[in-house]
Amino acid sequence: MNIGIVYNPFSGDQDKQKRILGGLKNVLKKHKVYCTKSTYNFLSKYITCDIIPDMFDACHITNYSVKAGMALKNIDLVLVLGGDGTVSDVVYGQRLVDNLIPILGIACGTANAGPLVSFSTTKELEKHSIIEGEPKYIMGIDAYDIEGRLLGTAFNDIVFSDSVVTTLSKKVVTVNAEKFILGEKIPSTPSNVGKKNTEIDINGNKIDLEHNIGQIIVSAVINSEYYKAKAITGKLCWIPYTEKKAIMVISKQPIIKIAKPEDYNPLEPLLLSQYLFGSEDTVRISNTKGYLVIDGNPKLSMNNSECLLKLNKKAALKYDF
Template sequence: MYCVGVIFNPGAGRSSLFHVIGELLSQKLEAAGCRVITASGPFGAHYIPKATQVIPLSSADLPSAFRAIVTAFVDQGANIIAGVGGDGTLNLLATQLLHFQADVALMGIAGGTANVGPLIRFNIARLQEFDLRKLYTYNLSPLEIWLDKDHIGYAFVDVVIGDTFLGTFEGRLETFSASKFLKEGMKEPQLPSQHLGCFIVKKGKRRFEVKHIAQIVASPLYHVRFYSGKAITGALCWAPFLEAAGAVVWTTTPIIDPRISPSFYPEPVNLGMILLRPEDQVEISGTARSACIIVDGNPLDFLRDKTLTILVSKRKLQVVSPRPFEEDCYPLGL
């Protein structure tokens, strides 16, 4: 019997949708004859009341709870883990699966703030057409992130060096102080800095001194053919010909900013960009005391006087989608 583990992030930005998602997912999995396991309380049982098995939790701390839940799902023989939340939620689940090197596919269901990453391939509309017999599975390699000699995470959407991160506050999109969150676990609204500091970016023998920077962003590239012939995208239009697997940009204007709207007219965006082949790595260091490392929307650490190393991981994660890979390049959120 096919086994599906289902987990919800109770702190996700669009938790108001969870009862609808839970009911719809339950109907589809029951019709497919699946064995369904979930976690207790707001991590699953509140929304999947007819689950075959419920995993009890001893901790409400999100990383600890996710670690325990994924461990239990893998031990119980789950074929798919369905995560309901945003890009940060799915990153936490993916990181655990990569750690275990488990032969389990991840099914991301949009329930968070942005939902723009490649792990989230389902929303309510796509769940309505869910058919277990017609699912596609493909492998994605994330960026691997090291701080000095410590491995601190994986990125499927982006790694941002900045002072704010995106979240939801009273139902609206906001940026919050990454420093405040790392120090006190609090979400304090704050606009991104226009002048974060000066940095050194190194790729192989090349060394770039970049000044008056607002944000540095690194992302894996999964659909490089999309940029072919589009000169307006800058160096990204070279990506298909260079077999690029990632890119790093530094910009004088914050790119990740919740104020973007039809009435918002920013200053001209000046940026530098380098591409990463699978064998490349980039090292970033700087003097900005407020610079934080945000991975797929999750603040992880301060940069301070350390060196951040970014490379294309050799590890691969199985992702479940209702569409084949080449037809599934657009984000579902925002």
């Protein structure tokens, strides 16, 4: 099998990454492995790879994972070592060149919650046959700028926030999104993103809220049957009975934040609004504070911007085991 490999050395727990890299040589010894030069620089002492030329050095794309997704062609599988954000970036690169290749993610990131992250150790990978797996389409949330340019696809979630979740000194923390883009991890507490001129609509129908906007979270619902008869989940229990397989949650206060257990008050109400939408619908969001964050990656400052979100039922390919 011809396998492309992408590695993000800056995601998640570095010690865990080294353990995974140490076990990959045996997993991949029967396969032909390819990577871009940026990945080869990190992996050459662990794995024998053939370098695929990166033909996109002159373009505006600077993210190495995105460029790897663009460059890795004519292969059977892309093995991604990283977190949800790395996987999302690789698929974004594939989408930019209209070349979907099945993804197999090995969890090296912070959350590792998305459906494209299939394994957390190389031992798990060794127990399965990559060749026998059947690829299938995976849903995601596509984000576009106002000009219609694809900004990326979320397989875990899109969050409108001024902070992102990452790993710092082996601890999971929220850090300032603006500084994160510049390569700095500055711990911060998320603040409300709503402004007086914030607008949210679905298919042109404006959403009028009776509460402030702390965060906006949007996600495709992959396993809709899980929510059948679970009324405690609110509108999610409707998902099995409708074609609308995505949900937007607008919370009065930030939901995604890292705090000590003693800082949480289980008796304090968490107020939120839920909206289901499908692949035929378009969600428009404009003029919030903070950033449009796609699977942990800040992609667009929303202060004086707007974006469009759509459910894509064929956003990526993965192998099912």
